[in-house]
Amino acid sequence: MSASSSVAELLRHLPEGGTLWVRGLGRSMWPLLRSGDAVQVLRCGAEAVAPGDLAVLLRADGGLTAHLVTGAAPVRTASLLGREDPSAELLGRVVRIRTRGLVLPVPELARPLLRAVQRLGSTAFRSPALRGARRLARAWGTSSWTRPGRARWLGALTVRPLLRGEEEALLVFAGHHLPRAAGELGPGLAGGTGWAVGVFDPVGRLRGFAFADGGAEGSARVRWLVVAPVAQRLGVGGALLRELAREASARGQVELRAELPSGDTRLLRLFRARGFREEAPGAAGKGWVLPLEKGPAPLHRPEG
Structure with a gap:
């Protein structure tokens, strides 16, 4: 229930x-x-x-x-x-x-x-004009033009696995930024089948997270990667994937998999930069894998 x-x-x-x-x-x-x-x-x-x-x-x-x-x-x-x-x-x-x-x-x-x-x-x-204005404002707020100001305002960010007692903060963050994720995170965390890494600002506020769960024969799967708009294009997404891969390797997983939409070019660039490779090129939404036997691949460029 x-x-x-x-x-x-x-x-x-x-x-x-x-x-x-x-x-x-x-x-x-x-x-x-x-x-x-x-x-x-x-x-x-x-x-x-x-x-x-x-x-x-x-x-x-x-x-x-x-x-x-x-x-x-x-x-x-x-x-x-x-x-x-x-x-x-x-x-x-x-x-x-x-x-x-x-x-x-x-x-x-x-x-x-x-x-x-x-x-x-x-x-x-429902107003088309106001919806268009909101899209423009959102695009400007997360653009490279505002990146220096946002980086200064956020301060030094720390990426690490979530500690015991921080699950509630994760669910609240997910509930605000991606409500459908909160429904999956709760059972995964409670059952011990999944783990999360987060990015925190200097006052301890969560600004993004990545979540994965273990599968058969040491194959873990990336379920969620969410970054708050204010922290986007600051390298946060790549840092979260790197820490998630490190945590998966520490848990004995041998590979990290992800299902990615073929139309999201920014997300595809991010996962490629972290070393993920498509097993079946051209198959929409399937087959991206990162081997973990030799550790996670280096981050080539910030894409988060």
């Missing part, structure tokens, strides 16, 4: 009016909710929620979602900046948020404001 389904069962068995604190991952409600924030859920039925409320629902895939209510009878919900969700089972209403060490109430008086913010945000999200 997954963590989400376990929490869902707890909420289902709460009596009406009972409450439960739930920790969340993801950024669909940012900036109202950050990945890693906790919400206090009041168990209630559909008659107790109204447009503008923050509701917790159980999706068809078994995951939990905390989204804004956009309509009643039946209950409809949406992310802060996106489209309405498919129908889901209502489990309760959020009455408090724990963020940055503070516990903040979510009063019913906030309904009109939150609903207005959601309408404005979803309209802006």
